[in-house]
Amino acid sequence: MFVDKAKVFVKGGDGGDGLVAFRRELYVPEGGPAGGDGGNGGHVIFRVDEGLRTLMDFRYQKHFKATKGEKGRNKSQHGANAEHMVVRVPPGTTVVDDDTGETVADMTRHGQEVIVAKGGRGGRGNIRFKSAANTAPAIAENGEEGQERWVTLELKVMADVGLVGFPSVGKSTLLSVVSGAQPKIGAYHFTTITPNLGVVDLGDERSFVMADLPGLIEGAHTGVGLGHEFLRHVERTRIIVHVVDMSGMEGRDPYDDWVKINDELKLYNPKLAERPQIVASNKMDMPESEENLEAFRKQVAEARPDIVVMPISSLTKQGIKELLFRVADLLDSLPQQSEIEEIEKQAKAEEGVVYRYEATGDLDFEIKRDNEVYVIESEAIARLMRRTQFNSHEAIMRFGRILRGAGIDDALRKRGAKNGDTIRIGKFEFEFFEGGSDDYIFDDA
The missing domain is CATH 3.30.300.350 (GTP-binding protein OBG, C-terminal domain)
Known part of the structure; x- marks a missing residue:
C-alpha cells in the first residue's frame, strides 16, 4: 500500500533539572555550592532516507518523544545531554505544522535533516547563582520543557516522468510494459488509486523513474475525486507524459480530454503549464485511432506547437521504444537547475529552523x-x-x-x-x- 499522508505527534525531551548541592569534603569547610546543570533534552529530528518510498510506518507509530536530559549532579558535574531521536522519512516529504499550517520543512535529498521538535534546555544548578552577595545560594532551575506539536507529513512522489491523463487511458499498462513495476490493471475507471513507481532502463546507460499517477477528472484542482491528493505528485516530476486514448472509446474526444487535463494542471499550479510535456497517443491498435490521430495532431499543433505527439500502443508495444528515447533525450536537455533543486536549496536554507523555545530578555505581559x-x-x-x-x-x-x-x-x-x-x-x-x-x-x- 502507498501511504502519502500521515499525522504524527512529536515532542522534544525535557531538559534535566539543575541541582542544589554543596561541597561536603574533609578539610574543605564551607566548600560552597556544587550543584551542576541539568542536561539538555533530545531533539526530534527527521532525516531523509532514500531507501523509503512511503509513509507506511507512520500508520503504526504516531507518537515520537525524545528522552529527557539527565538531572544535574553534585561536585559541579553537568547532567548528561539526552540523545536525539532520529525519524526516517522518504524523499519528497513535506512537514506541515498542524495548528498553524506553516511548512516546517520540504525534505528532498538523501541525508537531509531538520529539527521538528526542539529539546528543552537543562536547568542551571546552584553553582550558577553564586555571587559576592550570596556565596551559598540554594537556588536551582527546572529543566525547560521540550517543544511539542502535531505535524502532518505529505509525500509527493519523486519521479523524473509523471504519467497523467483521464482514467482508463492506459497509464498503468504503459508503466508495466516499460519497467518492472506491477501496478493494478483493470478494464474499469480508477483502477489506480495510489501512485506507482517504476525504473525505466534504456540499455544505453540511461535510466529514469516514471510514476503512474491516478487518473484525473474535471474539477480535480478543487479537490473533486481526490484531485489534490493526485495533483500534488505531478509537481515533483520534471517531465509530463500525457497519455490520451486515441481510440475515442466511450464517445470521448481525444483533443477535448487533452485540453481538460491541461486546464486542471494549470488551475492547480500555473507552473505545471510550463512543464515539458510529451503526448503519448495510446491504443493505436484500435480501428478509429489513425483517423483520430490526424485530427488530434492538427489541433495540438495549433494550440501548443512545442508539444510532440507520439503514437503508441501499450498492448502491441508499438512506438514504445521511440517514446522512451524521446523522453530520455528531453530529460538530458533540461537545465541542471531544476525546480526540485530550487526546493532543495530552500530546504537547506531553512534546515534546523524551528520554533525558538528560549525566553527573551523582555517580559511582555x-x-x-x-x-x-x-x-x-x-x-x-x-x-x-x-x-x-x-x-x-x-x-x-x-x-x-x-x-x-x-x-x-x-x-x-x-x-x-x-x-x-x-x-x-x-x-x-x-x-x-x-x-x-x-x-x-x-x-x-
Missing part, C-alpha cells in the same frame, strides 16, 4: 481581571515559572525580584491592586504586598 483576582498573562513569565523551583524560598524571592524589575508590581498598582489582593500567574496564586516585600506566598490554584 498583560493584566486582566477575573472577578476579584488579577490575572497576569505572559508567555515569557510562564517559561520563567516552569524553570523556577518553588519549593525553594530563595527561588521564590528571586522570582519576585524579576517580576518587580519587569514593572509588574507598578502595573498592578495602576490597575488597582491593593495589599492582600490575589494575583494569579498560570496555576499559581499569591498575595500582593504594596510594600514590595520579598515574602511572596504561593499556592497551587
